[in-house]
Amino acid sequence: MTLSQRDLADVGVLIGCGLRPKLRPGADSDYRQLLGRYRTDTEFRNAVDGVLEGLDVQVLSESDLGLVLGVRRESVFAYRISDLPNVGTVNDRLLVGLVSVAIAAFAFPARAEFDDDRVRWVSVEEVERFLREVCERLNSSPDIAGRQEESFEEAWRSYDRLSPGYKADRGRGKARRSAASSVYWVAHVLTWMVDQGLARPAPARGAETFQLLERFRIQAGELAGNATYAVLAAIRRGDEGMEGAS
Known part of the structure; x- marks a missing residue:
């Protein structure tokens, strides 16, 4: 199955949630739903991981507390x-x-x-x-x-x-x-x-x-x-x- 434009937008939404460290899936229904999809939908997961790879970011954990992202030193999101x-x-x-x-x-x-x-x-x-x-x-x-x-x-x-x-x-x-x-x-x-x-x-x-x-x-x-x-x-x-x- 090819991901639709809506699916790709959801990829961006999930990554945006992961980049907000205080946001929790329990308090945001969209985040909770997309996190569940990341865990169960291989194609969607691959799309998220692919975009993150291009940004020099990787998923360190995917617990109920949300995505924990790690950034490489060269990433635009790298903490300094x-x-x-x-x-x-x-x-x-x-x-x-x-x-x-x-x-x-x-x-x-x-x-x-x-x-x-x-x-x-x-x-x-x-x-x-x-x-x-x-x-x-x-x-x-x-x-x-x-x-x-x-x-x-x-x-x-x-x-x-x-x-x-x-x-x-x-x-x-x-x-x-x-x-x-x-x-x-x-x-x-x-x-x-x-x-x-x-x-x-x-x-x-x-x-x-x-x-x-x-x-x-x-x-x-x-x-x-x-x-x-x-x-x-x-x-x-x-x-x-x-x-x-x-």
Whole structure:
């Protein structure tokens, strides 16, 4: 059977839904119907996958929470750290990248855990404390630090120089965290993850605590071969000597 013009329009609609991370099939009947068709209609599925391939995008998951899409670096839809608000310098981008990988390593300290769909929570305090541990470990293990990429060393040393506690901006008006404090960057990344449908606030579990969603677990799984993830995950596991982190 040849797909009609209407069918091709539906391909576009489904891809558009997948590119909206907060949209859920349960809340959108068109999305729910097209997701069901993607699962059962081979021709329709091939058409969707073919268009995504041309856009350098692939389907990582097709659960009841919707399509989880992964984009290649060259894709027009590729996320770039510079897209975050208030990230204007190279140092800012290094900090955001480090915090993002640290959240993945803290919640999923072994590659096999990316296949475990149990719910995970993280808090700003936990991630900040973990990154402080990372900095202490790397400061005391120059052999490990020296084997990593220069950008990783710049990132963790920049984090290490930040104030570990709350530091308010000066000036009139309500006090707020300053970019000179490490907790600012951890909270900044986790708040952005909420906007991207990767996490949701979980105040019942404590102050500044977040539930990591399936979309984050699946996308973070792409980091499993990343050298920075390997180092941070080894520290999280407490591996002596951090074997395999090189």
